[in-house]
Amino acid sequence: MPAGTKIEEQKGWLADWLATPLRRNRPLYLKVGLAAALINIFALVTALFTMTVYDRVVPSNATDSLIALTIGLVLVLIFDFGLKLLRAYFVDVAGARIDRDIGRSIFDHILTMRLDQGRHSTGGLSGLVREIDTLRDFFASATITALVDLPFTLITLAVIALIGGWLVFVPMAMIPLVILVALATQPLMRKLSSETLGGALGKQSVLVETIGSLETVKSANAGSVLSSRWDSAVTGHAGASLRQRIVSNVSITIAGTAQTMAYTGVVIFGVFAIANQSLTLGGLIACSILAGRVVAPLGTIAHLLTRLNAARTAYRQINSFMEQPVEGPSGTGMGVRQLDGAIEFRNVDFRYPGAPELALSNVNFRIEKGEHVALIGPIGSGKSTIARLMIGLYPPSSGLVLVDGTDVRQLSPTELRSKMGALLQDNVLLTGSIRENILLGRKEVEEEEMVRACKVSLAHDFISRFPSGYDLELADRGESLSGGQRQSIAMARSLVGRPPIIIMDEPTSSVDADTERRLMNNLREEFEGRTLVIVTHRPSLLRLADRIIMMANGRVVMDGSPETIRNQVADIRSAMRGRDGQAA
Template sequence: MTNSTTASTPSAAAPTATRELKKGSLATLRQLTPFLAPYTRRFIVAGIALLVAAGATLAIPAAFKQMIDMGFGGSGTRSIQHVDLVFLALFGLATVLALATAARFYSVSWLGERVTADIRAAVYNHVVTQSPEFFETTQTGEVLSRITTDTTLIQSVVGTSISMALRNALLFIGGLVMLFVTSPKLSAIIVGLLILTVLPIVIFGRRVRTLSRDSQDRVADASAMAGEILNAMPTVQAFTHEKIESSRFGGSVEGAFQTAMRRIKARAFLTMLAIVLVFGAIVFVLWLGAHAVLSGEMTGGDLGQFILYASITAGAIGALSEVMGEAQRAAGATERLLELMSVKSKIQSPAQPLPLPPRAANGAALSLNDVMFSYPSRPETNSLDHVTLDIKPGETVAVVGPSGAGKTTLFQLFLRFYDPQSGSIKLDGVDIRQLELHTLRDAIGIVPQDTVIFSANAMENIRYGRADASDEEVIAVARLAAAHEFIERLPQGYHSFLGERGVRLSGGQRQRIAIARALLKNPPLLLLDEATSALDAESERLVQSALEAAMVGRTTVIIAHRLATVQRADRIIVMEDGKIVETGTHASLVALGGIYANLAALQFHHVHVEH
């Protein structure tokens, strides 16, 4: 996979490599529409509540005008009755405003939580379908930051900011209209001044948007670093790098802090600028209004109404500037999430997949024909170089060779984590690129060199091999893998929590859990990558016996550095520099006097010296 292929299709490196090149814009938020569309009814309810609340708010200044002009302007019983009616009307408006505001808050908060949950699920569902190329070039902490921090920003926009923006936009428009109704002359002056004040606010807002994007990126970098170090704590402590790593993380956090402070300072200045300019304009116009009352050009009620509408309009502008800042941050977050969602795995199931033939009694046939492959991160190096290999059903084939020879790469290609640049791989005569990915991988069981144990109990860890397996089936395969006895000795037996990454188990115990998991899957093709490497002599004997029984009725490919584990294989493949250089049985390869013979001589001589 050369670099040229990334031009037309976003590659797995896209989230990290391109994030600095793009600037967030509010238009990006439109791309959230697919997540918002299913909840149209909720938006309608929130919209109605919003309109009612805005209408009630805009009616309050008119009630005050009536109270000032008709209540305080007269005397006697009629004036008192009028004041009473006005205050009753005000209380009624306040009640309507309270109910409508509560309905709006509930509706938009529900939408924020619901849409955020949907986005998180969609991003996670997308990420787990990516090929290993994606995780080869993208840090896990970066992805987690986007799923958590970025979606939280979107939640604040959907659940609060959109509602606040619409509310204040309505108040601004309604307040502006009522200002012109009250005094066209003063309103024209105030609008002219506001236009002059908005321009610098908009220009400076662009700076805030850029800094918001940078701030999110720095937080993601710190999260990625923390995730990497926390997953390697034994190594960090073994090399006494605690202070070094703390210093590195502290530097990353400090960098994120400094970037955040630049954003905060810019937003603080933007807020200050908006308030000073807007309220300065309003105070000037109100000064003109006071003179108009004194000269008899307008009534005290008119001025009171004008002041209230001016306050509502100014407050709406201030709130909108605040919301714009939040929306710009969310636009950057949305952009980052959309980058992640736009990455398409190069490994896809075909549009019209072929079925596998019925499973044979003795396992699956596997063949490679002139396979060439290099990893995307190092395209100049061939990890496999013109490899051709035929494995018969029921055959046990061992693959040996020095580190970097291409042994594990074979397994990666068998599982179709990557596709070769040329050549083909067939399972039971069907090109694996023509198979649905789940069909292919369901036919393969693997025991990896680095055993993965999940944060669950022993029963569920083994059941990962087949989700619908019964407890009895789990226990049966645990017995086969020589895992039953040590699991039974755990405090709660099969229901004992094994700790994150299996920290409560020894290496050998983790290996046997993985073997049991593969046996539960019961695949026609079994891949063993150093399956006994972490076992002591007694456990190795038990597991080796279990594996030999498990190999019956299936094809097995074994990777091993310890040649004692592969001597009884039907065939041994020796690899070096991505090529198959020798093939034969243990005896024939030793007699050949080549690479395998040298490896065997070194290992068996070492064992003899130890004894």
């Protein structure tokens, strides 16, 4: 799904993200249905073959007829075998396509979801994606087979009636029993399916959180806390799963018992029919075989209804996520061919999801093209929040964030960020080579430009010493590298391609003073003629800025040149010392 588009509204009883893959695989479903229908017909042939042998071949010892019938049965079995293989193949192909299409839609939605709508836990979100398997299994295999087999229940009953007459009422009596028990368990199954899915997502959340921060867990001795959470999640999930299996087994077991009762009932009452000479021995055997096949599809339906609740719960969870709005404009959005680099905040308020207070309140400033601005202020003053709003990670709660005079909400987020170089506080690297982490699929960037950016960020100094160089494979978010090395690579990623706007949040927080000094010399020339917004607590980085914006409590409290800000701060400190002296 392209960035900037909205999830289509639910159509009919299925949302578009699920209905479209199902419609696209309709030809395969028709082939599966046709194969299943022929398989059911061949099953009738087997019963009729048995009846013919007992009634015609055995009494007259007609060996030639038996050979002819056997040849015909072998041909039927060969076709039956081939059709079952084809049915399984078509079902697997349809399932793979559905898995691919739905997975792509969900992953694209994850990439474009609006962060201001509330963040999902990493484990919970990954667990939710795993529920694609539940939907795929339901729509791709058991559903089609059961729906095709069900009409043949009536055909099988009709054949039993033609052969055994009133014996048809024996399997017919089992049908309401199976259906009523399956329907009676559905309300409880729906509740248990929801509890089971919630427990599974809880387990996944704790597991992913623990694995992703194992060093922190060990160093902070937080194992007992997470172990307690894990035990609670596992206990809840195991209990719900156990209750779900027990209830499910009730309907499935009753269906199996009803199938046996239908078979034995026909045999028992068939004896009286044979005594009355209204049924032959071959007819009794054929009716007993067919009686079992009458109830078998209903047993599948009982099992299908059990799986239906799990699929319905998974569908509702995934659909609730898919209905959340995506970032960017509602239409195609405005393209971003060229950026001059002017940025303006106009009466901007912003509150993080679930936060009790505003992170930004009535923020106003304008950054001209090519201007270098430093954002300073105490922790929690809103500096990093401003950086996030500039690159469109969050839309403002009110007011406007303008880039070159255009509201960022009207611009395609993907195109906007391709023209910006962003280095945030979390220097996360992806699994793959250093080269892939720097270029991120930008094929238009040449090798020379990548190396130039790495030399500016000083990443080339240590990368050139690796035996594999830029092809060194990283794993676990680059944990094998030091914090400073990861920050240097992330900085090179933000500088490659010479973007007209560069936003950096504490770019030297992980390096020593000597490295910072060398880096400052490189960056001063690198930023020439480009718009720079740098968030920092370090006074040394202020030499890169020709303007300082000071934040406090989510508001702009000072805005001016470094010299002006220093004078204002000195005056405030002098006034405070004088007030303290008078008070003393």
